[in-house]
Amino acid sequence: MEITPEIKEQILATAKVLSIPMRTKFRGLTTREVLLFEGPNGWAEWSPFTEYEDEEASIWLKAAIEWAFGDIPKTDVKTIKVNATLPAVKDVRAALAPFGKFEVVKIKVAEAGQTLQDDLDRIHQVRERYPDARIRLDANGNWEIETALKIAKTIYQENIPLEYLEQPVRTIAEMAELKLKLQEFNIKIAADESVRKVSDPLAVAQANAADILVLKVAPLGGINNALHIAKEAGLPVVVSSALETSVGISMGAHLAALLNSEYASGLATAALLTEDVTDSPLIPINGEIPVTRITPNKNALTKLQAPEDRTEWWMERLGLCFRLGALEKS
Ligand SMILES: [Mg+2]
Incomplete structure (x- = not known):
């Protein structure tokens, strides 16, 4: 789906970068970093692994945007x-x-x-x-x-x-x-x-x-x-x-x-x-x-908040992926 300026604005306004310790080392990781944001459908998670290229990360972003803003088929399965x-x-x-x-x-x-x-x-x-x-x-x-x-x-x-x-x-x-x-x-x-x-x-x-x-x-x-x-x-x-x-x-x-x-x-x-x-x-x-x-x-979002430098890193990555999404469309 298209990333409109309104969608971008709402993502930037609600984005939270979190850093969560792992129970045991998995995939070589001891901490997991994720970015959450909210759209009209509810909250979505954007968490491409940090070593991923922006091209790949922008596909993950599409999925998260669809979940928060897009049309998703409904299900009765509980x-x-x-x-x-x-x-x-x-x-x-x-x-x-x-x-x-x-x-x-x-x-x-x-x-x-x-x-x-x-x-x-x-x-x-x-x-x-x-x-x-x-x-x-x-x-x-x-x-x-x-x-x-x-x-x-x-x-x-x-x-x-x-x-x-x-x-x-x-x-x-x-x-x-x-x-x-x-x-x-x-x-x-x-x-x-x-x-x-x-x-x-x-x-x-x-x-x-x-x-x-x-x-x-x-x-x-x-x-x-x-x-x-x-x-x-x-x-x-x-x-x-x-x-x-x-x-x-x-x-x-x-x-x-x-x-x-x-x-x-x-x-x-x-x-x-x-x-x-x-x-x-x-x-x-x-x-x-x-x-x-x-x-x-709210408590969890505050408690798990990522350090400032990591939040900056994720917000910059988000900006780059927005731009990739826009390029792909044109
Ligand atoms: Mg496997």
Whole structure:
């Protein structure tokens, strides 16, 4: 949607930059920075990771603007299922406790500095503590095809209830090759890092490189675009978040409700932040989160306010992304 001067003005008038400590290190981060603003629909979150280029950040901005100002299809769905997430840590119990009860857990694997045996140990620990949970393994593209096959064989032999391997290998070509080889183990793969840009989901579907797509609203430029892309790709979708506050997650939950996927969403990540902007955060109860708009409370906005230099950095980035949005239109 077009960024009019009125929209710009309202965003600048309501923008709050926040800095929120993480519970455990995730994606190499110990603090998460986000910018929130308010439009006629309610509050939206703009939180592209700080290392992202302005081009990418401006797509995230489009998504946030659509959520606060745009036309969004309505839904009657009240809650959606979400998965728990286990970072690559030793203390499995402590890391999973904040999620309460869950049916599906995503285990981070193939982390730098860890071995395949570390990953298997973590999987076994989860199996012992949560024998009924279905498992997803997220390698963030860090395995070689041979390693992924080795793990797949173990999973098959040990009868581990695996939903899918998430981005086991890096490239679309490797994903396609692995997908063929995994057929004998009856193991599915989901594309995550391979579907970051708007053009990616179709490329993945056409290359037959995944059984499932992990989609995030922000990098796809908003709910309407994500709906369109999911339909075009014709594959089952898992809606996921990018480490957002409950404001950002509410946008993903709305997309998940509209898509009505059989797969639990990766939207229980508010539990990874030590604090949230609301007293009713979207953390899961019995493996579900509500589908609702979130209004941050004033105390949280004050308490979590980012240092001045970081606020300046974000406001400058916002200005640059406004200009990119305007360029794209002309
Ligand atoms: Mg992933």
